[in-house]
Amino acid sequence: MTGDRLRRAGGPGAVILLVSAGLAVLEASGQAFWQGLAINLGIFTILTLALNLTSGFTGVFSLGQIGFMALGAYVSAILTLPVGLKDAYLSDLPDWLAGVHLDQMAGPVPIGFLGATVVAALLVTAIAWLVGRVLMRLSGHFVAVATLGFLVIVRVVLFNADTFTRGSRTFSNVTPNTNLWWVWIWLLVVVYVVWRVKRSPVGREMLAQREDRLAAQAIGVRVLDPRLVAFVIGAFFSSVAGSLYAHFITSFSPTVFYFDLTFRVITMLVIGGMGSVSGSILGAIGIVGLTEVLRRVEDATLLYGLSQIVLAVIFIVVITVRRDGLLGQREIPLDRLFLRGGLRRAAATVPEADQRL
Amino acid sequence: MTEYAIQQVVNALSAGSLYALMAVGLAMVFGILRLINFAHGDLMMIAAYVAVFCIGAGLSLLVSLPIIVGATVVVGLLMERVAYRPIRGAPDVAVLLSSFAVGQILQNGTLLATRLVDKPQLIAFPSPEALSGVVTLGTITIPKVNVASFVVGLLLLGLLTLFVTRTDLGLSMRATAEDVPAARLVGINVNRVVATAFAIGSALAAVAGLLYSVQAGQINPYMGFTPVLKAFIAAVIGGFGSISGAVVGGFVLGFLEVLVTALSGIGDLIPAGSVPPDVLGFLHQWLPAGLASWRDAIVFVVLIVVLLVRPQGILGRRDRTDEG
Numbered sequence: 001m002t003g004d005r006l007r008r009a010g011g012p013g014a015v016i017l018l019v020s021a022g023l024a025v026l027e028a029s030g031q032a033f034w035q036g037l038a039i040n041l042g043i044f045t046i047l048t049l050a051l052n053l054t055s056g057f058t059g060v061f062s063l064g065q066i067g068f069m070a071l072g073a074y075v076s077a078i079l080t081l082p083v084g085l086k087d088a089y090l091s092d093l094p095d096w097l098a099g100v101h102l103d104q105m106a107g108p109v110p111i112g113f114l115g116a117t118v119v120a121a122l123l124v125t126a127i128a129w130l131v132g133r134v135l136m137r138l139s140g141h142f143v144a145v146a147t148l149g150f151l152v153i154v155r156v157v158l159f160n161a162d163t164f165t166r167g168s169r170t171f172s173n174v175t176p177n178t179n180l181w182w183v184w185i186w187l188l189v190v191v192y193v194v195w196r197v198k199r200s201p202v203g204r205e206m207l208a209q210r211e212d213r214l215a216a217q218a219i220g221v222r223v224l225d226p227r228l229v230a231f232v233i234g235a236f237f238s239s240v241a242g243s244l245y246a247h248f249i250t251s252f253s254p255t256v257f258y259f260d261l262t263f264r265v266i267t268m269l270v271i272g273g274m275g276s277v278s279g280s281i282l283g284a285i286g287i288v289g290l291t292e293v294l295r296r297v298e299d300a301t302l303l304y305g306l307s308q309i310v311l312a313v314i315f316i317v318v319i320t321v322r323r324d325g326l327l328g329q330r331e332i333p334l335d336r337l338f339l340r341g342g343l344r345r346a347a348a349t350v351p352e353a354d355q356r357l
Numbered sequence: 358m359t360e361y362a363i364q365q366v367v368n369a370l371s372a373g374s375l376y377a378l379m380a381v382g383l384a385m386v387f388g389i390l391r392l393i394n395f396a397h398g399d400l401m402m403i404a405a406y407v408a409v410f411c412i413g414a415g416l417s418l419l420v421s422l423p424i425i426v427g428a429t430v431v432v433g434l435l436m437e438r439v440a441y442r443p444i445r446g447a448p449d450v451a452v453l454l455s456s457f458a459v460g461q462i463l464q465n466g467t468l469l470a471t472r473l474v475d476k477p478q479l480i481a482f483p484s485p486e487a488l489s490g491v492v493t494l495g496t497i498t499i500p501k502v503n504v505a506s507f508v509v510g511l512l513l514l515g516l517l518t519l520f521v522t523r524t525d526l527g528l529s530m531r532a533t534a535e536d537v538p539a540a541r542l543v544g545i546n547v548n549r550v551v552a553t554a555f556a557i558g559s560a561l562a563a564v565a566g567l568l569y570s571v572q573a574g575q576i577n578p579y580m581g582f583t584p585v586l587k588a589f590i591a592a593v594i595g596g597f598g599s600i601s602g603a604v605v606g607g608f609v610l611g612f613l614e615v616l617v618t619a620l621s622g623i624g625d626l627i628p629a630g631s632v633p634p635d636v637l638g639f640l641h642q643w644l645p646a647g648l649a650s651w652r653d654a655i656v657f658v659v660l661i662v663v664l665l666v667r668p669q670g671i672l673g674r675r676d677r678t679d680e681g
Contacts, residue, residue, distance in 0.1 A: 152586065303469055323447065
């Protein structure tokens with residue numbers, strides 16, 4: 001039995017080791033462009049996984065995710081800003097906040113950054129819980145629009161709360177704490193949590209009420225609670241992604257966190273497959289890669305806007321001809337990599353559920 | 358004070374009729390297909406760019422208008438045929454998301470087009486002669502375009518009502534909105550009805566886009582996003598899927614927005630001494646001058662409250678609400 005468990009851990013373990021080694025090489029190479037791309041990819045993968053949990057698993061489509069990301073970005077950036085910069089930069093901050101600076105180091109590790117990320121994420125989670133308790137009652141279209149409303153409200157708040165956010169002016173001078181390792185570790189945490197949720201009782205409730213709400217309710221499956229759990233955990237990780245993003249790009253304004261970003265993450269999710277963890281990862285890789293290529297094309301031809309058109313067309317084609325995306329609800333069974341029969345047999349034994357968007 | 362109030366009422370009526378024009382288009386399509394067409398706002402944007410082109414070419418408003426409306430209707434029909442018809446019957450959210458994709462294509466397509474003809478993204482809107490200037494009534498001055506928005510809005514909405522209630526196609530449209538399979542059974546060509554709804558919606562959006570651009574004074578490829586959100590709120594407040602509800606919702610929203618704007622900083626407008634200082638202090642504290650910049654957040658809070666408390670809206674019926 002332990003042998004079996006060890007073998008099951010072998011597949012993901014091997015992948016983790018391989019990617020870690022790759023990251024070490026990348027770090028040593030000093031190729032800033034590829035490092036930046038990898039960080040970007042990691043952050044978008046976290047966002048896609050978080051949205052998958054919130055929306056893919058439950059069928060409750062949230063367009064407000066980027067609002068949580070924005071809050072996470074601003075809160076963590078304010079927390080890590082050194083006191084001197086706070087005075088110069090956000091001079092009107094209330095005293096209790098002006099003295100806070102989570103820029104402590106434990107050796108080479110910016111432990112304050114970790115603290116700021118977690119504090120911001122917890123705060124955002126609390127907000128998500130309040131918002132979710134209200135909004136998760138809605139369904140279908142209406143929840144999408146109400147959460148879009150949340151995104152607009154967050155934007156208005158960020159623009160107007162100049163004391164904390166500098167309003168429409170750029171918030172810059174954020175310490176560039178985010179590196180490959182932070183993103184990689186958080187990504188592993190997210191993958192693990194989302195994976196576990198999918199296989200947990202509450203995760204099965206999410207999927208069940210997504211497939212058929214009435215039938216699920218009739219056999220005693222809860223609707224509201226699993227939705228709220230998904231919404232809140234998704235918000236936590238979106239906030240983490242926001243914090244990582246803020247400490248990566250180091251200067252931003254509220255306009256960054258709006259509809260373009262929302263739509264890009266949705267595209268990754270839908271293309272990968274709603275309800276599939278490995279699908280989200282593939283979707284993020286595909287779209288981040290494609291965006292980068294298209295950006296090159298745009299720069300070369302000066303045809304700005306082309307990349308969004310291509311993405312939108314891909315999106316419509318996927319929705320029209322392959323609504324389940326790449327993987328639907330299935331997973332790449334990495335844990336069977338070292339089992340007898342391997343991936344192929346495993347793929348055949350995973351029951352294919354009725355997959356709908 | 359009275360003049361201020363009258364001016365604000367006119368503003369509200371003008372904004373309300375623009376919202377109503379947009380909301381009606383959304384509501385007609387939603388009533389039949391249960392599709393929230395977020396690309397509807399981009400039709401306004403298309404109309405605005407066609408208008409710039411026509412006016413730039415020296416055409417008069419009377420000649421331009423059919424071109425503007427016609428071009429927008431063509432885009433609206435194409436959108437329905439290419440993007441929405443193939444996925445009819447797909448889950449609500451899938452269709453909603455692809456309407457966002459359609460919007461992205463229209464916005465970025467326009468962006469590309471402006472680049473190809475070497476124009477900046479943001480262009481000043483050349484206001485046609487007939488819509489510029491102000492109307493003066495005694496001591497009150499009102500921009501002409503505000504009056505025009507209200508009059509044109511009422512006129513078009515009246516025509517739409519006649520169409521829906523007095524013509525065969527209008528009757529088919531209402532029947533299809535009631536029950537698509539049943540409408541098909543009695544021989545209604547549903548595709549034609551859907552195309553008609555899109556065509557009418559696009560035409561109304563074109564007129565709204567023209568008036569909106571004159572009011573805003575400038576246009577850009579992303580200008581349709583906020584109006585479509587507002588129109589959507591209007592349609593929800595009124596009762597989604599109902600045409601009359603959309604009209605009512607549009608005016609309610611117009612008044613709500615103007616109220617927020619008008620009340621912000623109201624304390625500064627009241628002459629000192631005419632009200633007790635307590636009242637003035639209260640006004641300064643709760644209705645500060647900055648309130649207007651919170652307007653969008655306030656209307657969305659109203660939307661969420663409506664969705665929770667009365668999801669069927671003011672005029673909607675319970676069975677129209679989404680319980681998926």
